[in-house]
Amino acid sequence: MPSSKKAKSVRAATLSDVGREAGVSAMAASAVLNGARTSSRISPETRERIEEAALRLQYRPNAAARALANRRMDTIGVATVFESRELNPYFLEVFNGILETAALHEQNTTVFDWQRGAAKLPGWCDGRIDGLILIAPTLTSEAAKVLPGHTPFVAIHANVELPNVVNIETDEERGAYEVVRFLISQGHKRILHVSGVAGLVGSDRRLRGYKRALASAHIGLDNALIIPAGFCSDDGYRAMRSWLQQHAGELLPHAVFCVSDGVATGCLEALSEVGLRVPDDISVAGFDDTLSARTTLPQLTTVRQPLRAMGNRAVEVLLDRIHRQNTGDKQLTEKSIVFPVALVTRASVGAPPAIKRVVPSRR
Amino acid sequence: MPSSKKAKSVRAATLSDVGREAGVSAMAASAVLNGARTSSRISPETRERIEEAALRLQYRPNAAARALANRRMDTIGVATVFESRELNPYFLEVFNGILETAALHEQNTTVFDWQRGAAKLPGWCDGRIDGLILIAPTLTSEAAKVLPGHTPFVAIHANVELPNVVNIETDEERGAYEVVRFLISQGHKRILHVSGVAGLVGSDRRLRGYKRALASAHIGLDNALIIPAGFCSDDGYRAMRSWLQQHAGELLPHAVFCVSDGVATGCLEALSEVGLRVPDDISVAGFDDTLSARTTLPQLTTVRQPLRAMGNRAVEVLLDRIHRQNTGDKQLTEKSIVFPVALVTRASVGAPPAIKRVVPSRR
DNA sequence: CTGAAAGCGCTTACAG
DNA sequence: CTGAAAGCGCTTACAG
Known part of the structure; x- marks a missing residue:
């Protein structure tokens, strides 16, 4: 039995496939299945036929093609130093908020481990993400200047003021x-x-x-x-x-x-x-x-600190910036957003004891 | 002053731009800058000219275009229930391992919050990721059958056997x-x-x-x-x-x-x-x-449990599966990979006391 | 209301 | 060693 080198893998259905199946053009299918504003132009019957065909063929829009045509990946990046010396539960909560809001807006979230300074950062801004959230970056002002100009940034708890970057912080x-x-x-x-x-x-x-x-x-x-x-x-x-x-x-x-x-x-x-x-x-x-x-x-x-809410907000602000950039309106409306904090009292604080001296330590 | 609607945003340099700058074709630039095996075919002088031009124009390959042409996103997905009732430090360590190995292989990592069963999962397999790692999924065998066939999966600590999915677990x-x-x-x-x-x-x-x-x-x-x-x-x-x-x-x-x-x-x-x-x-x-x-x-x-190492391994296995899929070799070599565990003794265990009864609780 | 064309930026054969 | 062509799957003008 001859082993065919080119194993005919089940190619995913494309818009042309759907169009053919429904007896219309690929553009019509595009308008119905992916189009936002132009979808009204298709007659109800055609629309239904297209939708059925899409279902039958299990059509899913190809993310890469769409990104290329739209010049937009629908993906936001999140960069943080993932582990300095201890794993960082702070990240977990912020990130949860980010994921939540990103999903709400149908954006993907890709994570970068920013171990060694800002060196790798420009490389991430090659179109694979539409914008980047920096979580607790410790940047020198020097390094901050290297941030690529074409990608919108938002920082959470940045340690220095970053030019043209909104910083989300707490009091x-x-x-x-x-x-x-x-x-x-x-x-x-x-x-x-x-x-x-x-x-x-x-x-x-x-x-x-x-x-x-x-x-x-x-x-x-x-x-x-x-x-x-x-x-x-x-x-x-x-x-x-x-x-x-x-x-x-x-x-x-x-x-x-x-x-x-x-x-x-x-x-x-x-x-x-x-x-x-x-x-x-x-x-x-x-x-x-x-x-x-x-x-x-x-x-x-x-x-x-309302870390989850800060994560939510970071995404909102970033998406807003991405949108404004596309419309050419690059002006920063605010440089910093300050969230309130709240005292949480638990058992580790009590009344002071009577006079107490430090006993010599055991070793 | 007339506001031009189409603000001429600084378009990123493309291969054609680099080619023009260097006085060669876009393909030559491609071969030098992005090509793997074909890059040897360019003469050293041309190569140098191209590299200089790329540097001058700050050329970065466009991720979407590359993905479309290669049918490969160079991105792996990670799905987990991010928060059930408590934030989950277990995830942090596994994820750290995943990021590490993914970065090593120049793969992006995108994260999905898998809150409500497997419903959204097929939607993620639309080409935006090349494969998916499921972290501690609690799937019914029923739901497992719905896993899309064209995307390779790897599970970590899966609770049921998933058809055609490698499971990475511990003893x-x-x-x-x-x-x-x-x-x-x-x-x-x-x-x-x-x-x-x-x-x-x-x-x-x-x-x-x-x-x-x-x-x-x-x-x-x-x-x-x-x-x-x-x-x-x-x-x-x-x-x-x-x-x-x-x-x-x-x-x-x-x-x-x-x-x-x-x-x-x-x-x-x-x-x-x-x-x-x-x-x-x-x-x-x-x-x-x-x-x-x-x-x-x-x-x-x-x-x-060696969670970080398991994350490392999950990526290795997944990339291997992605590669095999592309070459048409879809056979699973192993269904399960079991990592060893280690006892860690700390202060919470001592010698048993003399007889001790449960005192009535305070409330 | 619908379709043919051109283009997004990259690759991979194929010619020279 | 190098380039012209076609195609990846989608969109957005532009015609009809």
């Missing part, structure tokens, strides 16, 4: 202010702040909120109570542990305000290691309200 | 067996199992491993110690709490083996609520080793 300073005010309202005065990477907008704003809250309650700022760390639980663990070691015998803070839930998780671990109980001996608060804020024990008092 | 029974054997080796005998949804392959296999481990240690099976729950932390919390309420005054189990880390997290919460300490009063083990296994306190003893 982090207010969030930090409120959670620290809450700690103060519970009677805490000596409040340690485990901070993020200095220079990043996220860290700086949260630090500012912390300082403003102390000032508003007339609590003097003690720089020794601010320790730079990072955003991961490791960072929190290490920062807390070494602080405890270095301050053995001294007064324990009443509470710890951590720059992120991940950091707070690490703090809890370090505190538990030296036998300190949360919130009985010391209170802990986080920021972000990610998954881990609810899997710690006690669960974390933290600041919630 | 969950062995994982459960090993973690329960470990509990036994630590001296635990009365081991509660908080199980998942009955009938799902994942639950059933883990339950089977639990039973087999007990049997192998000659511990009689007590069906009262198996409680059906689900996979979320809520499920675990509720299951554990009501068990404690219903068995107030009775013997406390030595240990709890939970069907997932999420469930284990909920258990920890319920146990802590009634003042039971883990692992001093009771030990707890999970399954999956997701993010939350490390954010609980104490951290969870659990079973690790």
Whole structure:
């Protein structure tokens, strides 16, 4: 038996096939099956015949051909650093919002892992996506200038101002202010702040909120109570542990305000290691309200950002920009959209204990 | 000033543009810039001229045109139920592996949220993707039959056998067996199992491993110690709490083996609520080793699945299938690929306490 | 109301 | 070693 090299694979039906089957032209089929405004021009009978033929042949419009003709892929890109040192539940929630709204508008969503700076970014803007959402990019202003001009961008939590890019962000300073005010309202005065990477907008704003809250309650700022760390639980663990070691015998803070839930998780671990109980001996608060804020024990008092809604909005804004670009109206209506945050109180914050000193750490 | 309706947008350079700039034909440019095997046919000088021209014009191949000509999108799809009741860190790790390998092969990755059964699936197979990875699909055998025949599929942790679909899974029974054997080796005998949804392959296999481990240690099976729950932390919390309420005054189990880390997290919460300490009063083990296994306190003893590697492999297998399909060789070489699992011991498991009874719950 | 033509930007045979 | 032609499947003007 001769093996035919060209195995006649079941070719998908095209508009011509449908047209032939229905006894009309391919354009008529196009108008009925894919056309938006021109579809009214086909008579009801013809229309029905075409629809039946399409059904019979299982016609599906070919995405590539349509994209080529329309100069539009109906696809948005999402770029993020997918894993720095920890998998990032923050992404999960933002992305969920993005997918939701994209599906609503019948847009595909393709994801890029943006591990090494902006280098690969221009390559993604070759027509395979109509626009790009940058999730929490940490770009230098320098790198931002390299963003291709023909592709619309939207950023979420960008750390620098990007020219011609809408940034969707949250009022982090207010969030930090409120959670620290809450700690103060519970009677805490000596409040340690485990901070993020200095220079990043996220860290700086949260630090500012912390300082403003102390000032508003007339609590003097003690720089020794601010320790730079990072955003991961490791960072929190290490920062807390070494602080405890270095301050053995001294007064324990009443509470710890951590720059992120991940950091707070690490703090809890370090505190538990030296036998300190949360919130009985010391209170802990986080920021972000990610998954881990609810899997710690006690669960974390933290600041919630409407990440899903921000994802929704990012898509809306991006699609709007894509549409405007096509109509030649490239003007940016707004540079930044700020979402509110909300204090979430859970069991990790209690009343301050009587005087408590740092016990020498076990190792 | 007359507003020109057709704003002359900066059209991206095409192969013709590059060809003209370099004084050659578009095909020559194609051969040099995009061609794989035919590129050798161009003389070095011409090649250089073309490459310079491309650089000067910032030429980028148009993805849609290429896809149309090649009948290949260079894009793989990933479908999953993105959020059932909890955001799913399991996805994060699998997806990371998928992105990694896809990028390696210069494939795009587009994500579909598969909320409502298989209904929308055929629509995604219209040429916009070359193949599809189903992550943890819960399909009926019935629905599986509707999978379009022209698109290659790969599943990860599928719950039913899908015709003509490779399934990438783990040896969950062995994982459960090993973690329960470990509990036994630590001296635990009365081991509660908080199980998942009955009938799902994942639950059933883990339950089977639990039973087999007990049997192998000659511990009689007590069906009262198996409680059906689900996979979320809520499920675990509720299951554990009501068990404690219903068995107030009775013997406390030595240990709890939970069907997932999420469930284990909920258990920890319920146990802590009634003042039971883990692992001093009771030990707890999970399954999956997701993010939350490390954010609980104490951290969870659990079973690790190589999710990232499974994501890597899923892409490899899918690309292979896509390639084979194009060459007409559609035969499935293997139906299932089973990855090993590994016991991960952490602080949530200790030695069993002296006799301990369930105290009446607080409410 | 309907169809023939041209074009989107790329490839793959086929000639030279 | 290089180019003219035809085609991938769809659209959008343009004729009738």
